[in-house]
Amino acid sequence: NITNSYLEELIISSNINFSEMYLYNCPNLKTLKLNNKNIDLSSIQYQDTITTIVLSASVESIKFPQRGGVIFFSKLSNIIVEENNPNFKSIDGILYSKDGSKIIYCPEEKDLTNFVISENVKTIGSWAFASTSLRLTKIDIPGTVETIEDFAFYMCYLNEITLSEGIKNIGVGAFVTDGADRRLTKLCIPSTVKCLRKGCFNGYLSIDELIVSDGITEIQEYAFTSVHITTLILPKTIKKLEDYCFVYSTIETIYFTGSEEEWNQIEKSETWNEVSTINKIVFNYSAESNE
DSSP states (O other): OBOOTTOOEEEEOTTOOOTTEEBTTOTTOOEEEEOOSEEEGGGEESOTTOOEEEEOTTOOEEEOOOOSSSOSSTTOOEEEEOTTOSSEEEETTEEEETTSOEEEEOOTTOOOSEEEOOTTOOEEOTTSSOOSSOOOOEEEEOTTOOEEOTTTTTTOOOSEEEEOTTOOEEOTTTTOOOSSOEEEEEEEEOTTOOEEOTTTTOSSEEEEEEEEOTTOOEEOTTTTTTEEEEEEEEOTTOOEEOTTTTTTOEEEEEEESSOHHHHHHSEEOTTTTTTOEEOOEEOSOOTGGGO
């Protein structure tokens, strides 16, 4: 246990075990410098005064807490990486892999509203932007990003999401929220995403127009739980609608690009639209004919 009301900076040497570390009664502690090869920050308790984390050149791996209902490092606004670290780098206080191809962690108190992902990024890591307090409301993800990992934007109350052609994988719970209403005017899932995974967009969300692009074949369970959708466009490439994929949802109109016969051939779980309301299904829909 570390207790010191005057301590402003703490340097943790390479032989320190993080397990059950308590930073108790350190109200002025702002900076945490880490020299360990392998770091697990999820085991540090009472770290809510820290604003800056510094990674030395010796750090090889780092694990942050899984954010969500409980806020860890709630005052953290900046991550600094020593320049000669071969594994990580920091860009504007956000932690990336050394080559810049993966975003690993955005600090909880980072002052972001709109954020455009760099075209150098291939992967947005698990829990990278997940937060109840991050101010991010608009995200633009280019097609050079191939994978959005599980829970990447969990509890991040986005009002505008741009997903470009080229994105291949949207992870479990990637954009899930809970307990706060939000509205998207339009959400287009690119054709390069073949499967919408479990819980990827569920939770208290209104979407005026949801376009599931041609080429997508499967919508997994709980993908759009408790979502109000005015217009849902589904492609005839859909082969499977899993359990509860639209549970507790309200859908004004489904526009299906195939025929009624093709709609009936889709493998649908008996509970795919459990406790949901679908007011109307239109077959043989084409965007060109409705312009």
